[in-house]
Amino acid sequence: EIVLTQSPATLSLSPGERATLSCRASQSVSIYLAWYQQKPGQAPRLLIYDTSNRAAGIPVRFSGSRSGTDFTLTISSLEPEDFAVYYCQMRSNRPPGLTFGGGTKVEMK
Amino acid sequence: VQLVQSGAEVKKPGASVKVSCQASGYTFMSYAIYWVRQAPGQRPEWMGRINTGSGNTEYSQKFQGRVTITRDTSASTAYMELSSLTSGDTAVYYCATVEGLFDFWGQGTLVTVSS
Numbered sequence A: 001e002i003v004l005t006q007s008p009a010t011l012s013l014s015p016g017e018r019a020t021l022s023c024r025a026s027q028s029v030s031i032y033l034a035w036y037q038q039k040p041g042q043a044p045r046l047l048i049y050d051t052s053n054r055a056a057g058i059p060v061r062f063s064g065s066r067s068g069t070d071f072t073l074t075i076s077s078l079e080p081e082d083f084a085v086y087y088c089q090m091r092s093n094r095p096p097g098l099t100f101g102g103g104t105k106v107e108m109k
Numbered sequence B: 001v002q003l004v005q006s007g008a009e010v011k012k013p014g015a016s017v018k019v020s021c022q023a024s025g026y027t028f029m030s031y032a033i034y035w036v037r038q039a040p041g042q043r044p045e046w047m048g049r050i051n052t053g054s055g056n057t058e059y060s061q062k063f064q065g066r067v068t069i070t071r072d073t074s075a076s077t078a079y080m081e082l083s084s085l086t087s088g089d090t091a092v093y094y095c096a097t098v099e100g101l102f103d104f105w106g107q108g109t110l111v112t113v114s115s
Helices: none
Strands: A004-007 A009-012 A019-025 A031-039 A046-051 A062-067 A071-073 A085-093 A098-099 A102-107 B002-005 B009-011 B017-024 B033-038 B046-052 B057-059 B067-074 B077-082 B091-099 B102-104 B109-113
Touching: A004 A046, A004 A085, A009 A031, A019 A031, A019 A085, A031 A062, A046 A062, A046 B057, A046 B102, A098 B046, A098 B091, B002 B102, B009 B017, B017 B109, B033 B067, B033 B077, B046 B067, B046 B077, B046 B102, B057 B067, B077 B091
Parallel strands: A009 A102, B009 B109
Antiparallel strands: A004 A019, A019 A071, A031 A046, A031 A085, A062 A071, A085 A098, A085 A102, B002 B017, B017 B077, B033 B046, B033 B091, B046 B057, B067 B077, B091 B102, B091 B109
């Protein structure tokens, strides 16, 4: 079973700063890693799919990358609406299912 | 594309709950429906999925034997039933299509288990 470990748990930054969020997989995995943003009382919103592809309508300040089993979500310059919780997620067929990381909360400093 | 879920539920321990998820705006049988729950302050947790074309289901081991996912293709609706509820099942339950770019979520259904 794949485990996704996100770090840091909390990131305290100011608008305009760069945010770098990490997600480490416990074993070699496929490229089917996604990143979601979630705000209180809302469903998760897809930002990045298949490691590095932006979902429809997602601003270019959001980008995803991978190095081995380490995945990164970068927000190049934080906007006020970007302060939220971010989850990485992996979809697999063997065994079937979805695995989520523990989340990173990006809070305003 | 929309996934519209049924309303909030309050159940007693030991009871069952059935949540519906009506899809619109796309061909229902083209994409699997996943069920994910999220307890307060916790990460989302996968429960299972249904192939809306064949009706085949796959469940998380954690919920095996307690969860049943079905679908009604004539109504473009999927259902998730969870039995033997405990307070630990209090959470928001989501249905979703999670296929790369085709990623849409319902609004969530709060299920509260309390005596």
